Amino acid sequence: MFVFRSGRGVRLVAGCAALSHCGRLDELCGKSCTGRTVSLDGLPSEILLKILSYLDAVALLCAGCVNRRFYHLANDK
Incomplete structure (x- = not known):
């Protein structure tokens, strides 16, 4: 997992394993999770x-x- 500082707060970007899991979820539910981030400030x-x-x-x-x-x-x- 990589941590990037961008704008307000910290943004965590998932690694390759999480992205491939996300791709499988896209196929199952028809929703795209590309570009989603998690904010620690929240x-x-x-x-x-x-x-x-x-x-x-x-x-x-x-x-x-x-x-x-x-x-x-x-x-x-």
């Missing part, structure tokens, strides 16, 4: 805090540099 703070709780100090410092919200969450006790 997640509730409680879930982001749980995710950040698994990071070590260096990774928390990096996460705090993403945006203002992540800075405050990464520095939360």
